[in-house]
Amino acid sequence: MQSNLLNFIQVLRSNDVRISPAETLDAVDVAATLGYADRSLLRDGLAMTLAKTPEEEVIFLECFQRFFHQGLADFASGEVPADDAQAQSDADETAAGDDQPGGASEEQLPSPLESAAADSPQLQALLESTLMQNLLQNDRNQLTLAMNRAGERVGLQQIQMFTQKGQYTRKILDELGEAHIRNAVIELERADSPALVSLQRYRDILREQVRDYVEREYLLQAKGKTRQFMDEVLSTTRLNNIEHMYLHKVQELIRKMARKLASRHSRKRRQLKRGQLDMGKTIRKGIPNEGVMFNTYWRRTRKEKPQILAVCDVSGSVAAYAKFLLLFLYSLQDVLPKVRSFAFSSHLGEVSDYFQQHPVEKAIELVNWKYGGATDYGSSLMDFAGLALDDINSNTTVIILGDARNNNGDPRMDIMQSIYQRSRQVIWLNPESRRAWGTGDSEMLRYQSACHFSAECNNLKQLERIIDQLLKSTR
Amino acid sequence: MHTQDLPQLASVEEIEAGFEAHGYICSRKIATAVFLAFQLRKPVLVEGPPGVGKTELAKTTATLLDVPLIRLQCYEGLDEAKALYEWKYGKQLLYTQVLKEKLGDLLHGAKGLAESVERLHQFGDIFYSEEFLEPRPLLKAMQQDKGAILLIDEVDKSDYEFESLLLEILSDYQISIPEIGTVKARTSPMVFLTSNNTRDISDALKRRCLHLYIPFPSVELEERIICSRVPDINEQLRHQLVEFVHSLRQLDLKKAPAISETIDWARSLLLLHADQLDEQLVSDTLNVLLKFEDDIEATGPELRSLLHPPGN
Numbered sequence: 089m090q091s092n093l094l095n096f097i098q099v100l101r102s103n104d105v106r107i108s109p110a111e112t113l114d115a116v117d118v119a120a121t122l123g124y125a126d127r128s129l130l131r132d133g134l135a136m137t138l139a140k141t142p143e144e145e146v147i148f149l150e151c152f153q154r155f156f157h158q159g160l161a162d163f164a165s166g167e168v169p170a171d172d173a174q175a176q177s178d179a180d181e182t183a184a185g186d187d188q189p190g191g192a193s194e195e196q197l198p199s200p201l202e203s204a205a206a207d208s209p210q211l212q213a214l215l216e217s218t219l220m221q222n223l224l225q226n227d228r229n230q231l232t233l234a235m236n237r238a239g240e241r242v243g244l245q246q247i248q249m250f251t252q253k254g255q256y257t258r259k260i261l262d263e264l265g266e267a268h269i270r271n272a273v274i275e276l277e278r279a280d281s282p283a284l285v286s287l288q289r290y291r292d293i294l295r296e297q298v299r300d301y302v303e304r305e306y307l308l309q310a311k312g313k314t315r316q317f318m319d320e321v322l323s324t325t326r327l328n329n330i331e332h333m334y335l336h337k338v339q340e341l342i343r344k345m346a347r348k349l350a351s352r353h354s355r356k357r358r359q360l361k362r363g364q365l366d367m368g369k370t371i372r373k374g375i376p377n378e379g380v381m382f383n384t385y386w387r388r389t390r391k392e393k394p395q396i397l398a399v400c401d402v403s404g405s406v407a408a409y410a411k412f413l414l415l416f417l418y419s420l421q422d423v424l425p426k427v428r429s430f431a432f433s434s435h436l437g438e439v440s441d442y443f444q445q446h447p448v449e450k451a452i453e454l455v456n457w458k459y460g461g462a463t464d465y466g467s468s469l470m471d472f473a474g475l476a477l478d479d480i481n482s483n484t485t486v487i488i489l490g491d492a493r494n495n496n497g498d499p500r501m502d503i504m505q506s507i508y509q510r511s512r513q514v515i516w517l518n519p520e521s522r523r524a525w526g527t528g529d530s531e532m533l534r535y536q537s538a539c540h541f542s543a544e545c546n547n548l549k550q551l552e553r554i555i556d557q558l559l560k561s562t563r
Numbered sequence: 564m565h566t567q568d569l570p571q572l573a574s575v576e577e578i579e580a581g582f583e584a585h586g587y588i589c590s591r592k593i594a595t596a597v598f599l600a601f602q603l604r605k606p607v608l609v610e611g612p613p614g615v616g617k618t619e620l621a622k623t624t625a626t627l628l629d630v631p632l633i634r635l636q637c638y639e640g641l642d643e644a645k646a647l648y649e650w651k652y653g654k655q656l657l658y659t660q661v662l663k664e665k666l667g668d669l670l671h672g673a674k675g676l677a678e679s680v681e682r683l684h685q686f687g688d689i690f691y692s693e694e695f696l697e698p699r700p701l702l703k704a705m706q707q708d709k710g711a712i713l714l715i716d717e718v719d720k721s722d723y724e725f726e727s728l729l730l731e732i733l734s735d736y737q738i739s740i741p742e743i744g745t746v747k748a749r750t751s752p753m754v755f756l757t758s759n760n761t762r763d764i765s766d767a768l769k770r771r772c773l774h775l776y777i778p779f780p781s782v783e784l785e786e787r788i789i790c791s792r793v794p795d796i797n798e799q800l801r802h803q804l805v806e807f808v809h810s811l812r813q814l815d816l817k818k819a820p821a822i823s824e825t826i827d828w829a830r831s832l833l834l835l836h837a838d839q840l841d842e843q844l845v846s847d848t849l850n851v852l853l854k855f856e857d858d859i860e861a862t863g864p865e866l867r868s869l870l871h872p873p874g875n
Contacts, residue, residue, distance in 0.1 A: 114605070
């Protein structure tokens with residue numbers, strides 16, 4: 089049972105519930121304390137140690153349901169597809185029962201199969217095999233057990249992709265000895281025997297059950313893995329190459345990333361009102377009272393207020409990125425306390441209010457609609473200077489997201505320089521690769537001279553790394 | 564605290580019954596959490612919307628076990644001086660003044676500064692001993708002989724740094740005081756932490772706790788709670804008011820009414836001698852249930868449909 093519990097934890101992990109070894113130990117303790125008899129009690133107990141947020145609890149319950157309630161495969165489900173077949177087998181059974189009241193199991197065989205077996209020794213051998221006996225008697229316990237064992241032997245738990253489902257189904261069928269039934273079916277076909285239909289039915293039932301079993305196991309083991317793989321690929325793909333249909337997935341990833349960054353960096357900085365006793369000051373202040381220290385003085389910690397100004401290019405040349413960058417700006421709003429966001433193409437305006445008042449999709453749409461167009465860095469920088477230059481001080485970080493392609497206009501390096509000199513740091517994130525910087529109408533090389541840090545940023549991994557760095561340095 | 568001494572906590576059913584006897588009707592999940600917390604000696608992190616009985620759970624456990632409840636209310640800027648311990652600086656300073664004269668006797672006959680200091684060293688750190696230690700809630704909980712219930716309320720309101728402070732206490736039930744050494748709990752207390760989820764609690768803290776989420780109760784459970792807390796109210800009204808509160812929770816409100824509000828409402832209806840809900844009565848007393856003017860205004864036009872659901 090313990091290995092079963094460990095398997096379950098593995099399944100949870102692949103479904104994105106983070107579980108540490110210490111929590112695994114706790115879970116084992118919980119299971120030992122509560123026992124396995126009461127399912128709902130065990131479920132509640134395990135949920136308390138393994139799921140740590142309401143979202144994780146939902147995943148947990150789903151996995152628990154799937155994992156511990158596999159139930160027995162029902163091999164009788166498709167056995168009687170038509171009423172006449174039912175009637176016939178009923179008739180057979182009653183007939184057999186009349187002849188021999190204590191009828192053994194062979195008497196319940198559908199008669200065509202039995203009579204055909206009399207002609208063919210091969211079919212006879214098949215009918216006596218364990219698999220066929222179990223099938224004929226619909227011994228669900230035995231069959232499920234055999235199927236699970238076969239699954240273990242062929243390594244079904246390693247299933248990774250949905251494309252492997254067929255392969256594993258075949259392997260398990262072979263392991264169970266389905267080949268004999270197959271051969272027998274071919275032989276019966278050749279002989280055009282009336283037993284063909286019923287044997288075919290057993291074969292189909294078996295196949296269906298194994299397919300279901302593999303499907304269940306795939307859902308349990310691999311769904312999470314496939315998603316992890318997908319996320320991994322998406323986060324390292326250049327943002328403008330991502331297919332439209334994956335956009336919503338990327339949004340989710342960005343949100344996840346922002347949350348991760350938020351929980352890593354959301355510690356509030358605050359003045360400690362009372363920390364340690366400031367002995368020196370206490371003694372000093374006591375001197376006028378002949379060294380009697382009437383009042384105590386405490387050390388204070390200095391509080392810094394980081395401020396971030398984020399400027400985002402939303403023009404046509406970076407259209408593919410702009411959406412992501414805006415999305416990221418939006419998420420950043422939650423992470424950092426004081427973020428002012430600006431958007432520009434030909435002119436620039438502050439968009440912090442949009443981000444605060446509207447949900448993300450709507451805000452991005454509004455920003456694109458209001459500020460989209462042809463790029464003019466010169467006049468945008470001028471607008472920026474007018475709006476925010478006075479607020480830039482030694483605690484300010486300015487982040488500029490853009491490709492620095494200025495349509496051969498005046499780059500207004502003077503404004504860029506004054507921003508550089510006033511601020512604590514200027515960071516430029518350029519979606520173009522470093523080799524393209526300075527080619528054509530790109531002013532990146534010039535702007536770069538007025539940045540503390542400039543980097544190429546065109547996939548989510550890079551974005552996350554840079555922002556993480558940024559958050560560390562601003563704190 | 565050990566199981567054998569405490570028959571109240573011997574099994575999940577026992578706990579459920581015990582709580583009920585003390586007027587706290589709980590779901591089986593909550594009882595399981597208390598049972599496990601006790602058996603595995605782990606703290607419980609209780610989360611849920613405000614007013615579902617998170618703090619009440621700790622209080623009731625304390626009454627049930629008949630041990631003191633030590634409560635630490637968290638807030639922004641809470642630090643170790645207020646949560647763990649503090650030196651009695653005033654006392655220390657006063658004593659140095661009083662003992663000033665003694666100093667002359669002590670140092671009598673000492674030659675030179677070095678010898679004087681040498682002599683002073685012999686007295687050790689008398690000013691940093693237990694007598695000068697002012698225990699705050701966390702340390703106090705460690706010092707209880709019979710064990711205690713330690714309630715760390717609204718831990719999400721505290722600073723991030725404060726959480727790290729809790730880690731040693733929660734996993735080993737001990738506190739390190741640099742000047743004295745490690746203080747181990749005489750009897751490990753049972754710890755409840757509550758959180759309203761205003762921010763994410765760190766993984767390190769979560770890992771050490773059992774995680775209990777208390778949602779709004781089901782209709783039957785809430786009716787049982789009302790029945791236990793406001794026993795005089797008649798059955799029909801009770802059913803009606805619980806149904807009404809449940810339908811209110813479906814609306815998009817700033818703050819959905821919690822159990823505590825339902826209880827308050829039931830009490831006020833009892834005072835008004837109501838035996839049935841009607842529109843006038845509800846709109847007059849709605850301010851007991853809803854705490855925001857916006858919510859009350861938003862609910863106003865819906866009252867009729869809420870009171871007479873189309874199904875009935």
